[in-house]
Amino acid sequence: METDLYEEDHELFRETVREYVVREVLPHLERWDRDHLIDRSAWLAAGKQGLLGLAVPETYGGAGQQDYRFRAVLAEEFVAVGAAALHSGFSLNEDVVLPYLLDLATPGQKERWLPGLTTGRTIAAIAMTEPGAGSDLRGIRTSAVRDGDDWVVNGAKTFITNGIQSDLVIVVARTDERDLTLFLVERDTPGFTRGRKLEKVGLHAQDTAELFFDDVRVPAENLLGTEGRAFAHLMERLPRERLSIAVTAQAAAEAMLRWTTDFVREREAFGRSIAEFQTVGHTLAELRTETEVGRAYVDKAVRALNAGQLSAVDAAKAKWWTSEMQNRIAARCLQLHGGYGYMLEYPIARAFLDARVQTIYGGTTEIMKEIISRDIVGGSRA
Known part of the structure; x- marks a missing residue:
């Protein structure tokens, strides 16, 4: 599905991200998985490319860029190559820790720690x-x-x-x-x-x-x-964290559908492409519809965040819907790969495993539904 979320600057940034991925990520993915650790050099290289600390003011070495669409581009490009683990680490820095420092830190604290977050020397x-x-x-x-x-x-x-x-x-x-x-x-x-x-x-x-x-x-x-206000501080910043999870889930769902569509077009059974079988075609139709519906809501939420209008309830809706959708699509796309889907050399297998935590961290699906239901029950009657 084409999206009108991005403009020329975002697509130029996307090219920079892709260059970084080819040079600093793809050669190391399997080793990082084996080591259960990502090289610090990946963080430093990202800092040099201007991929970290986007929202940090120029005074502290950042780009001073508040537009969340640039963060969404990073998510899309990382999960597109199966680097969800790297994105998880970066997102923790950018979408969780950084807002606390930008909003709550004293001038001395900002001077001390923000520069390191932009260069990759400080992992948070x-x-x-x-x-x-x-x-x-x-x-x-x-x-x-x-x-x-x-x-x-x-x-x-x-x-x-x-x-x-x-x-x-x-x-x-x-x-x-x-x-x-x-x-x-x-x-x-x-x-x-x-x-x-x-x-x-x-x-x-x-x-x-x-x-x-x-x-x-x-x-x-x-x-x-x-002092004593941590709960309020946490609640105020959870919408951005949950949108980050939603953006990642949406990007992953779209990537899995692309991989699977390509696979079933190329794979043959009984003398024809398996994409030509009705049951496969109908499955793809369902998955494309789900991803396009998810994309519309996520794009709306990103715009709301940029405008300072994303509510905790709408962030909860985006988080639970897209993360559950990601898991549904992961399971169905793996099934369409057959035995190959169970092999870790295929990106769908890694994506299937990586998807599971999305409905848990940042607040479980059950917690998201509780937030939404309280808004409905406690709100005015239509």
Whole structure:
């Protein structure tokens, strides 16, 4: 489906991204999967190409570009070659961590950390999830207690994207019985350690880890935002994170459909292309319709974000619909590949595995539906 979302500048940027992918990504994808880790050189090369820190003001070395369509171009080009794991790491920096620093950091904090996010020298993470606390942040037990000019942090986090390589981690900690606060914890801070590199179903190249905090002393100047306001800070920025997942899901669905359409046109059975069989043709018709409907909503959501009008409810709709659609399309496209779809040398197999987490992180499908249903039940009657 043709989309009118992009303009000439976005397509020129797309060419830059494609050059980066050919040179810095494709030669390394299989090794990254085996190592469960992406080379830091990939981050540094992306920084040199101007692919990181797009929204960072020029004062700190960024492009000062607030147009989210450039981020969407990156998502499309990465998943198109099966590099969803790399995109996951980049997206964590760009769509999750960076907005916190841009909106909440002090001038000193920005001066210290924003330049590294644009060059790729600083890899960031956010540590919310704990062994006993996932979607419900009220279950967070990691604590921070004020001691002179420091805060002393104790606790454990899990399922942390970029957990192994991160140089800077936004940690959500409980500062009293009711309130949560955000802290910036740096690599090599005494008492801050990383656990095992977690084995996942998909996104194998993207490092995910456990983090431990044992009497970690965090300087008071590393408190991010307002003390006790972490929950509000988190809620305010979730729409962008969820749209990021939706954009990725949409791009992945479209890529899988392209691969599958090409495959069934070339593959023959009983003397003809399997695309000519009615059951296959009808399946492709269904999948194309689903992706085009998804594309229309995602494009609308991207425009709303650019205009500062994307609501938490509409972001939740985009996230749950597209991520569930991505998984449906992954399963059906793999089926159309037959035995080849089960082979990891085919991109559909990797995409099938990578898709599964999309309905879980950033808020599960069930949580998205709860957000939407509360808006319906609590809203005015039509």
